[in-house]
Amino acid sequence: MNAAAIAAIVVAVVVIFVLIRMVRIVPQARAAVIERLGRYTRTQGPGLTLLLPFVDRMRPMIDLREQVVSFPPQPVITSDNLTVGVDSVIYFQVTDPRAASYEIANYIQAVEQLTITTLRNVIGSLNLEQALTSRDSINTQLRGVLDEATGPWGIRVARVEIKAIDPPPSIQDAMEQQMRADRNKRALILTAEGQRESAIKTAEGQKAAQILDAEGQKQAVILAAEADRQARILSAEGERAARYLAAQGQAKAIETTFGAIHAAKPDPALLAYQYLQTLPQIAQGDANKMWIVPSEFSKALEGLSRLTGGDGDGTPNWLAQTGASPSTAGPAEDGSGAGIDTTGWFDSNLTPAAEQPEARDLRASDHDPDSLAARVGISPDDSPLPPGPGFDKPLAPGDR
Known part of the structure; x- marks a missing residue:
């Protein structure tokens, strides 16, 4: 390898190294502080940035996230x-x-x-x-x-x-004891409040039950009193009606008897006979110890003897003296009560017989012998009755 080739290789390596130092990429949510020759130059945000080789320097990136x-x-x-x-x-x-x-x-x-x-x-x-x-x-x-x-x-x-x-552990133990005591206290308080509420509810229920029971007894007593009152009122009304009807019946009976007596026109002999029939009734009764025979008893016997005698046609003297026939002397023999009108006798709307004018006149004359004798057709001297209704004449010792 010649020198030129070696030089070219060295230059290429230097260029690559410079390019690597020149180009930097900052990620998102990061920030880079760039210094030039040791002095702060700028803060680089996310993205691509270029640095001058051997002049600029990038400090460690800072995370901007929380x-x-x-x-x-x-x-x-x-x-x-x-x-x-x-x-x-x-x-x-x-x-x-x-x-x-x-x-x-x-x-x-x-x-x-x-x-x-x-x-x-x-x-x-x-x-x-x-x-x-x-x-x-x-x-x-x-x-x-x-x-x-x-x-x-x-x-x-x-x-x-x-x-x-x-x-510390000792404090934790004390806190636990305090917590248990507090919870026990709350449990006791809640239990007491529950018992209190239960007692209150029970008492209120008993109170309501007693009130309802008392009201029921009150209503029962009121209804019983009302029923008794109504029963007594109805009983009194029934008794009053019965007495009123009985009084009307007695009044009608007395009126009928009085009318029959007037129609028959009895003589002293008939009165003497009725007087003798009444005497035994005086002695009736368990409470009677003795009874007195009036002095007029002999006169009554004389009247009775005249009653048994008669005229030649068989008609009694008293009937002949009155001039009445046997067919008109009294009521019919068959007891049918012919000639007596009983309509309205027991009508409660009618005026009671005791308040009628005839009854008032009769009551007024009951105590007058002269008036009574005049109505029956005899004189007071011929009557076999005692001198007065109260036996006004004193009785002799031999008359008892």
């Missing part, structure tokens, strides 16, 4: 002097490749140390209970402090999360 960095658990002392292990994670993004390259040597390590320091400052001002229950507040405080501190580095902190806070 990055996640998880730090190992760090011991942190709370305000109540308890050491807890805090495990955190941070989300950040490079916004200025030039600042991230020239303002900080290792921005990932710087963010880690800054996060640990800020975390200790924030949690150190809280006690254990606050640290366990205030994670959102801790995350907000950490993000604010880190974002402000990493701004000059060309880094934006998007989010900081506390993954875990682990208290």
Whole structure:
């Protein structure tokens, strides 16, 4: 191989090497800082770029995507002097490749140390209970402090999360005991409230049942009283109607008897006979111990003797004196009651017999012997009855 060929090969290799150093490709979501003779020239974005050989230099590419960095658990002392292990994670993004390259040597390590320091400052001002229950507040405080501190580095902190806070084992046992006691307390409270609600519901049910029972008994008593009242009213009305009808019947009987007596026109002998028939009825009854024979008993016997005598045609004296015939002296022998009108005797709409004018006149004259004797056609002196209805004449010792 001659010298010219060797020289051509060397030139070709140099050209290829220069071309390789001249042409660079930057991927998407990456950024390249280009230096010329050691000084910052520009920030190259994604795409093809050309560099001057042996003059320009491209620094390592910077990832512009959001990055996640998880730090190992760090011991942190709370305000109540308890050491807890805090495990955190941070989300950040490079916004200025030039600042991230020239303002900080290792921005990932710087963010880690800054996060640990800020975390200790924030949690150190809280006690254990606050640290366990205030994670959102801790995350907000950490993000604010880190974002402000990493701004000059060309880094934006998007989010900081506390993954875990682990208290010491002894504290964990105490917390578990407290949790069990609290749960037992809640269980007892819920049980007591359930028993209370059950007792209240039972009492309300018993109250409602007693109220309904009392109302039922009240309605039953009211209905029984109404039924008894209606029964008594109906019984009283029936008794009143019966008495009224009985009184009307008695009034009609008395009126008929009185009319028959007037029609027959009895003489003293007939009255004496009726008087003798009434005397035995006076002695009837278990309560009667003795009865008195009036002094007019002899006159009654004389009247009876006249009653048994008669005229030549066989007509009794009393019937001859009255001038009545045997066919008109009384009711018909067949008992049919011919000549007596019984229509309307028991009509409740009619005026009672006791209120009729004839009955009033009869009641007014019942106690007057002269009026009674005048109606029957005899004089008071011929009557075989005692002088008055009340036996006004004193009785002699021999008359008893």
